[in-house]
Amino acid sequence: MRILDETKRLVSMASTRQTIGPPPASRRSERARRAILEAADDLLVENGFANLTIEAIAARAGVGKQTIYRWWPSKAAVLMDALGEDLVEHLTPADRDGVEAALREHLGALARFLALSEAGAVYRALVGQAQHDPEMAATFRNEYLQPLRERELAILERGVARGELPTDLDLELALDQLVGPIHHRVLVTGEPAGGEFVDRLVDRFMAGARR
Amino acid sequence: MRILDETKRLVSMASTRQTIGPPPASRRSERARRAILEAADDLLVENGFANLTIEAIAARAGVGKQTIYRWWPSKAAVLMDALGEDLVEHLTPADRDGVEAALREHLGALARFLALSEAGAVYRALVGQAQHDPEMAATFRNEYLQPLRERELAILERGVARGELPTDLDLELALDQLVGPIHHRVLVTGEPAGGEFVDRLVDRFMAGARR
Amino acid sequence: MRILDETKRLVSMASTRQTIGPPPASRRSERARRAILEAADDLLVENGFANLTIEAIAARAGVGKQTIYRWWPSKAAVLMDALGEDLVEHLTPADRDGVEAALREHLGALARFLALSEAGAVYRALVGQAQHDPEMAATFRNEYLQPLRERELAILERGVARGELPTDLDLELALDQLVGPIHHRVLVTGEPAGGEFVDRLVDRFMAGARR
Amino acid sequence: MRILDETKRLVSMASTRQTIGPPPASRRSERARRAILEAADDLLVENGFANLTIEAIAARAGVGKQTIYRWWPSKAAVLMDALGEDLVEHLTPADRDGVEAALREHLGALARFLALSEAGAVYRALVGQAQHDPEMAATFRNEYLQPLRERELAILERGVARGELPTDLDLELALDQLVGPIHHRVLVTGEPAGGEFVDRLVDRFMAGARR
DNA sequence: TCTTAAGCGAGACGGTACGTCCGGTCTTGAA
C-alpha cells in the first residue's frame, strides 16, 4: 500500500462498514487509519498471514484494538483496504497498440504483480482467505475482482472493435483462458509464470482466435 | 473420505510423519485414525474451515487431542489425509476413446469434483490454506497435486502418441490452458464451471491444437 | 472468606503482584476479584485442594482464566488472598483479663479455627502446599504467619509487663511450646485438639512459667 | 532410602496394595522395585515434589509406568515406601541413660532428621500431601507415625518407671509438648530447630515435670 | 523339560488441566 488518497478512502469505507448509514468519519483519525493499513501490509509481508493478528496490527500501528474494530469488520477487510488502489495502479491496461501487444503487456504485468509484488502477497492471502469465508469472498469479488475483470474485458472488446478478434468470440471464456492459467500457476502449482510463459499463452490464444 | 484401505494408510503415514525413518505404527490405533479423518471431513463440510478446530475434531472422533498431535503436524495435514484417495477416485482418467473425449470426461469430472463434491470442499480449503503456509503448500503439491498432474499429462501424451495432437505441443502449457480456467472459476471468480463451459474450453483447445 | 473490604484488597494486591511498582488497579474489576476468591474458597471446601483447579475456579466465578493469571501467580496465591482477613478476624486476641485467660481464649480459638472452620481448611491446604513450594512458603510466612505471631507474642509481652510472667522468659520458645502442640495435632497426628487439651496445655505452661 | 530389606518390603506391600488378597509377589522384579524407590527419592530431592511425576519416576528408573501402578496406588505410596525404614533408622531412641539424656538425644535426632536429611525431605513432602489427601493421611499415620510415636512414648514410660517423671504425668500431652514445637518450626514457621532450641525445650519440660 | 502365564519395558490411548494467545467487547481518562 503506498498511496491512499481521499477518493480511495471513501470508497473503501463505504464497502467495508457493516452498518447501512455512512459513518460520520469527520472525527476519524487519518493518522490512525494510515498507520493501521501500513502495519497490516508490513506484518503480512514480514510474518505471513498466519501470524497476522489484530493485536499485532494494533501494537505495530500504535493504535487501540477498538480503533480497528470500529472501522473494519475483519482482518480480511483491513487487508482489502491495504490492497486498495494497488490493483488499479499495477493492473490498468493502457488503451493503445493492438490487442496482442496489450494482452502481452497486461498479462505480463498481472503475472509479475501476483508472483513478485508485495501487493501480490496481499492478493494471494485474500484469495486464500476467500476459500474459508464465503461472505468475505463475495465482498472481495465485487469490490476488487469485478472492476479488474471489466478493465480486462475492455482490452478484448477493443480488439473486436478494431477487427483484430472475431465478433463471435466468447469474451468471458477467452478471458478465463488467458487469466486462468496464470492464476493457476501462482495459486495452485506454484510454478513460475514468467514472460516466456505469458508470451506462449498469448501466441496460442491469438492463433486460435484468428482461426 | 469414503474408502480408507491399507494402501492409502501407508501412503498417508509416509507423507505426514515428520521424521525420516518409518514409524513402528504397529501400535497405532486404526480405529482412532479413521475416526479422526472422518470427523475432520464431516466438520469441514458442516462448519467450514474457519470453524474447524483440533479440539472439535478430537471431540467428534471420541479421541484425545494428543492422538491427533502425535500423528499429524497440523490441521492441514489431517485434511490432506482425509482427502486421501479421493483425488485418485474422482480424478483418474480412463485410458480409452480419443483425447477429445477423454479431456471432456476428465475436465468435466474435475469441475464437478472441485465445485460440488465434499472432497472438493476439502481440496479448496487446502488450496486456501496453502496461500498462508508455504511449507504445507509444498507438501500438498508434492503429495497430491503432482500425481494428479501426471495422470493428466498422460491423457495428452496418449493423444500425441495416437497422432491426435501435434508432436511439438507444449504439454505443460496445454494442460495449464485446460485446467487453469477451471481452477480460476472455482477458486477466484466463483462462477460456475459447468459442462457447457468445459465443452467450449475443449472445443477451443482442440481447434487450436489441430491448427 | 467472608468480608473483603478495601483495606484487605490493597494489602492482598500488594503481596501477590510479582512486579515491584504498584499496579494501576484502577481498571481492575472488583466484581471479578470477589467472584474468584469466593469460588476458590467454596471449591476448596467442597472438593478439597486436590480437585481445585484454576479452570474450575474460573468457571465457577464466571470469569476468563486469563483474569486469574493476570492478577495471581498461582493457585496458592489465590487461596492466600481468599484466606485474607480471616486470620485477623478469627485470631486477634483481645487485650483484657490476665495472660492465662487470654491464652486460654486465644489458643482455644486457634484450635477451633484450624480444625473446624472453613478458613482453617484453606490454612491447612496452604501449609500443605508450602511443603512443596518454598517460594510460596516464604510469602505465606511473611504475609500471614508473621503478623499473627506478633499478635500472639503481644499476649505474652503483656503478661510480662503485668508481672504475670517472669521477665527472663524466652517468649519465642514459650510461644512455640503453646502453639506447636496444637499445630502438631491438627497437621500431623490428626488427633482432636479440643478445649480440654488446650486447658491442660495452658495449665502446664503457667505452672512452668511461675516456677 | 538406603536399606530396603525383605521385612520392610513385605510390610510396605501389605499396606499399599489396594486389593484384599496379597499379590503373588514371587514374580515381582526386585530390580524394578529398588530402581523405582531410588528414582522417586532422587527426583524428590532434586526437583521437589511439584515436579515429581509418575512418568519421570518410570523414565528415571528405566521402568514401564504400569510396573509402578501395578504395585503402588499413588505417588504418595511410592514415597512412603521410599521413606521406608529411614524413620526407624534415624529415630529409634536407645534405651539407656536417664529420660533427660534420652530426650535430648532423640529430639535432637528428630530435629536433624526433619530439617536436614534427605529422608526428612520425603517426610515433609508426605505431611504436605497428607493435608490434601485424607485417605493417604490415614495410611501415613497408621504405618509410619504411630510406630514412631510408640517408641517415643516408651522413652517417657521408662522415665516414669525409673521415678524420673511423676506417675500422674499425661504422657500423650507431654509428648505433644516436646515434639509439637519441633514440627511447628520445621513445617510451619521454617525457623531453625537446632540443638540449643531442643535443649531449652527439654530444660523447661523437665523443670515443669519435676514441679 | 517344556509349556504357560505372570511380570516386564515400551508407549499409544482417552482424558483433564495447564498456562498462553488472541478474538471481539467494554471501560477509563485524555484530547
Next chain:
DNA sequence: TTCAAGACCGGACGTACCGTCTCGCTTAAGA
C-alpha cells in the same frame, strides 16, 4: 466522539501427565 490503553469473558492452542490398555519379550513355576 474518537482515541490509546488495556481489562474483560470466552475459547482454542499445543503440552504435560494421568491412569488404562495393549504389544512382544523375558522368565520362573509347575505340569
